[in-house]
Amino acid sequence: MDSTARLCAMNLVLHGIGGEDSPIAVDDALRADPGTRFSMVLTNPPFGRKSSITFVNEEGETAKEALTIVRDDFWASTSNKQLNFVQHVKTLLEVNGRAAVVVPDNVLFEGGAGEVVRRKLLHECDLHTLLRLPTGIFYAQGVKANVAFFDKKPGSAKPWTQKLWIYDLRTNKDFTLKTNSLKREDLDEFVEVYRPGARHERKATWTEKKPEGRWRAFGIDELLARDKVSLDISWLKDDSLEDSANLPPPEVIAAEIAEDLRSALEQFEAIAADLAKG
Numbered sequence: 001m002d003s004t005a006r007l008c009a010m011n012l013v014l015h016g017i018g019g020e021d022s023p024i025a026v027d028d029a030l031r032a033d034p035g036t037r038f039s040m041v042l043t044n045p046p047f048g049r050k051s052s053i054t055f056v057n058e059e060g061e062t063a064k065e066a067l068t069i070v071r072d073d074f075w076a077s078t079s080n081k082q083l084n085f086v087q088h089v090k091t092l093l094e095v096n097g098r099a100a101v102v103v104p105d106n107v108l109f110e111g112g113a114g115e116v117v118r119r120k121l122l123h124e125c126d127l128h129t130l131l132r133l134p135t136g137i138f139y140a141q142g143v144k145a146n147v148a149f150f151d152k153k154p155g156s157a158k159p160w161t162q163k164l165w166i167y168d169l170r171t172n173k174d175f176t177l178k179t180n181s182l183k184r185e186d187l188d189e190f191v192e193v194y195r196p197g198a199r200h201e202r203k204a205t206w207t208e209k210k211p212e213g214r215w216r217a218f219g220i221d222e223l224l225a226r227d228k229v230s231l232d233i234s235w236l237k238d239d240s241l242e243d244s245a246n247l248p249p250p251e252v253i254a255a256e257i258a259e260d261l262r263s264a265l266e267q268f269e270a271i272a273a274d275l276a277k278g
Contacts, residue, residue, distance in 0.1 A: 002026060005022075005024045005026045008024050008195060009022040009024045011185075012024070023226055025276070029088060030069050030071075030081075030084050030085070030088055032071065033071065033072075033091055034092070035071045036092070037092060037093065037094040037097070038092055038093060038097060039093075039094055039096075039097045039098070040096065040097060040098050040099070041089050041092050041093060041098075041099040041100075041101070042099070042100050043089060043095070043099075043100075043101055043105075043225070044101075044102040045081070045082060045085035045101070045102070047080065047081075047104055047138075047140070047143065047145075048114070048148075056113070066136065067079055069084045070219055071087075073083045073087075073091045074087045074088075074091075075087055075116055075117055075120040076112075076113035076116040076117055076120075077113070078112070078113035078114075080106070080107075080110065080113060080114070081106045082103050082104055082106065082119050083101075083103070083107060083110070083113055085209060086107060086117060086121065086148070086278055088119060089101050090124070090125065091119070093151075093152035094152070094245040095152060095153065095154050096151060096152065096153065097151065097152050098149075098150075098151050099148075099149070099150055099151070099152070099261070100147055100149050101147070101148050101150075102133075102146070102147055102150070103145065103146055103147075103148055104123075104143065104144060104145050104146075105144040105145070105146065105150075105156045107146075107234055108146065108230060108232040109129075109228065109230040109231070109232040110228075111228045114228070115126055115228045115229050118229045118230075118231060119224075121150065122159050122160075122161040122164075122220065122229070123156075123158075123159040123160065123161070124152070124153060124155075124156075124160065125150040125152050125153055125161065126150060126151045126152060126153055126160045126161050126162075127148065127149075127150040127161045127164055127165070128149060128150065128151065128161070128164065128165060128199060129148075129149035129164070129165050129166075129167070130146055130147070130148055130149070130164060130165070130167070130231065131146060131147040131149075131166075131167050131169060131190060132146050132166065132167065132169055132170045132234070133146055133147065133169060133170060133173075134169055134170045134173040134174070134175050134182065135170065135175070135239060135252060136174065136175040136176045136177065136180075136181045136252060137175050137177070137181070139177065140255070141251055141252050142253075142255025142257075142258065143255075144170070150184075156189055159220050159224075161220055161223075161251050162219065162220050163217045163218070163219055163220070164217065164218050164220075164223060164231070165202060165215065165216070165217045166189045166197075166215075166216060166217075166218065167189075167193065167194075167214055168214045168215075168234060168235070168236055169186070169187070169190065169214065169236075170234075171214075171234060171236040171237075171238055172236065172238065172239050172240070176249070180190045189205075189214070190215075193205065193215045202217070202227055204217060206235065210238070211235075211237065212236065212237075214236065216235065218233065218254060220257045232272040
């Protein structure tokens with residue numbers, strides 16, 4: 001949007017970047033393969049599950065219609081905006097290029113196109129790390145998101161992902177935007193165990209004797225055997241389920257319920273659409 005671009009350009013100028021020749025371009029990133037490839041992509045794509053177009057109907061009223069993105073370079077055609085951005089980032093990467101993408105939970109468990117994208121991502125890329133973010137760090141309360149780290153790889157008969165490491169910064173963590181915001185030190189353990197440049201030396205902090213460990217790995221066979229290849233994986237005991245004193249604020253609980261209901265409704269709508277086509 002033009003207003004967002006202006007804010008971005010202003011922020012760059014304040015940091016000594018840009019000036020009269022702004023490097024910001026306004027366009028639809030999902031419209032087509034731009035052709036350019038990059039060695040690294042870091043992005044937090046806009047949330048909102050459905051891509052849509054706005055039009056004026058016969059009554060002269062403004063309405064929106066779900067827009068399914070169809071591109072030859074995509075693994076699956078879908079109106080799910082986040083799944084499309086994951087596929088778009090894959091396209092943007094050069095071989096052995098690296099990416100870190102913020103994605104909501106539905107990307108990890110949604111069926112249909114979601115399962116196709118996850119299977120392809122595990123096979124054609126090395127999806128080596130998943131950071132489960134806590135709630136309360138986005139302006140929309142209750143948003144459950146993650147950071148997916150993956151490297152694009154050349155063609156191969158076997159999956160490039162052999163082990164997915166997951167760090168759970170969500171379970172039993174309570175953050176808010178104002179009174180208890182997420183700070184850099186809250187990520188210290190994750191940064192330490194990530195082992196950039198030496199991922200082969202990673203060591204889990206979770207064991208059967210240390211069930212509170214937030215860092216553990218899952219092999220490719222285990223991942224592919226999961227229902228719909230769901231990557232929505234948690235193992236820590238949630239204290240809030242047993243102790244009401246540890247429950248998040250009511251507004252966070254309400255927002256999480258609303259988010260889950262929206263997700264369930266969209267799943268039912270997708271099923272109804274498939275049945276109608278049949």
